[in-house]
Amino acid sequence: MSSGNSNGHPAHLAHHFSDAAQQSESAKIGMWIFLLTEILLFAGLFVAYAVYRSANTEMFYNAHKHLDIHLGTLNTIVLITSSLTMALAIRSIQLNDRKKSIKLLAATFALAAVFLIVKYFEYSHKFDLGQLPGKFYTYTGIEGSNPHIFFSVYFMMTGLHGIHVIAGMIAISWVMRKTIQGKLSSEYYTPMELTGLYWHLVDMIWIFLFPLLYLIG
């Protein structure tokens, strides 16, 4: 893009915006709309959940006992904490404390990794038991109609969420790189703010998934 300093524009201001406020507000609205699309993407899965839970009430109750509530709770705490560190990272860059901001971003990244590691142990446990989606389901210990459907729903919801966690980690490391390079400051930190918005959404979705899947009944 032909943004430059030729007409007094700062380097981060694109040529087609008249000022920095217009640019950052545009970016924020854009991000909010994107988050809306994410919610609608997940909405399909929430509908599927509602349909199959109401059709197999008993089975959903029985099947949910096979999820590890301790690991689920741990992961909920991990993600909420990561949202806090993310928000604090933005606070630090607003105060121009770049070093602290980088540390907090690193913490957020690490917490996201912890979440995935815990998820990995949960998944591999279910793989061992044959608690798998649809036609791969081989477990026999759950009473009620169509227990494989519960695990279809479980793996789709947590799987799609997991992909979003990975995307969030990529975004966080990208922002971290920008911060280390000194491209972000209290004057311009839109990329970090947008990443933060995204990360909070990923967190929010988990806050809905956790009770729906782990805390039935």
Next chain:
Amino acid sequence: MNKIPEVNYLNASRGIRSWLFTLDHKRIGLLYLFSIMAAFALGGIFAILIRLELLGPGKDIMEARTYNQIFTLHGAVMIFLFIIPSIPAAMGNFILPQMIGAKDVAFPRLNLLSWWIYIFGAVFAVISMSTGSVDTGWTFYTPYSTTTSTSVVAMTLGVFILGFSSIFTGLNFIVTIHKMRAPGQTWFKLPLFVWGLYATAIIQVLATPVLGITVLLLILERVAGIGIFDPAMGGDPVLFQHFFWFYSHPAVYIMILPGMGIISELISAFSQKRIFGYKAIAFSSLAIAFISFLVWGHHMFVSGQSQLASAIFSFLTFLVGIPSGIKIFNWLATLYKGKIRFDTPMLYALSFLFLFTIGGLTGMFLGTLATDVHLHDTYFVVAHFHYVMVGGTVMAFFGGLHYWWPKFWGRMYNELWAKISIAFTFVGFNITFLSQFVLGAKGMPRRYYSYLDKFQPLHDLSSFGSWIMAIGFFIMAVYLIHAVFKGRPAGDNPWGALTFEWETTSPPPKENFIETPTLTHGPYDYDKIVPERTI
């Protein structure tokens, strides 16, 4: 004598790379235009092949299996590759920033990305459909789509990719309309085309992700056997239809709303009269967008959905008639006592009024529970949506194309040939699809390869009409391309219209306006000023 400005967006930079990687919304608009016109031609060839095969019962030119693939290709190409991106991504991209006096859309790089994703998804979808011989129809209903051996996965993956392109365009437009308007241009001073694009963008953003998750579930169903659409495993195939139409019904308003926006521009400009009921038209676009999310169940009247749900969906479907009717009557009121000029864009607008009304009213037949049982999945449905989509959207699209063609290139097309072309298209279209209303009412089911002998005369008539229509489109292609190179210079404001885009040069400079324009008059103040026509 008009002159082409020496420096403009077309010659500001040269070389193929300056086009393929351009961030200029005008060039991206044209890239989209070329792509969707290629898709339109491709889909049109498939349409002609369908009509050729249906000249007689039984086999004429292809096997039944090939026929199924051809109508799938026709539907999927026309819907996903042509009509959904057509007006917003091609014309909206070019015109929207100019209409609001902006230098570009809010996110130029996202705009370019959207086109690349479109191309990638389009190539992916078309190749997988033709090599993998998909024959599910563009709706890929379960359980057929989960059990057929054809490459449904690759094709739906293509659809998934295309969805991103549509979302990015919608997102970009919403932000652009909110944040990039010229000083003094308040919401109620926006041209109605912008309102139409805004309502469209809302649907694109809210509905498309649901299509995304739908095809994702379909892919998982096929690849991983998750069983949620499989009745043998406790799944529900009708749930797929709910998911699919939750996107695809609003999507038909993605197709028609921007077209309606163009019609508002054309009717006002060529009547040289202030648009009647500005706010009513603007809000009816939003009303249509809102109601569009509540009517999907009318596709499932015979799918075993509960009677109560069907009754509610039927009622909600009729509600769509209200904002649509409001628009039609406001356009008619605008024409009343206007100084009407029958330039080609206006002929398209008038065709739209005529054909869209037929399309809309026959929709009422299908929204009525009892008649739908008789008409469901017949040629009546086919005729209905072609009246809305071709008679409505495509007419509006070509109306807009003729209206803005001199703005795109700075040159005029041949008016006489343009009128000959629309005569062919209009007559051919009506012959093709009026006959299909009759066929459908008599019980001819859609998508059938063969039919009873008694249907042959009407099928032949319909096929005959399709050739006339094809001649019309062919003529159009020739004179429009000719105009790009040899047309006489059109001047800045060939039609004497008042919206912002006519205040800059034709073709516009790279950043649209030499100086940021300020609003001195509303988009339809023909009672105050009547600009000189430059042709």
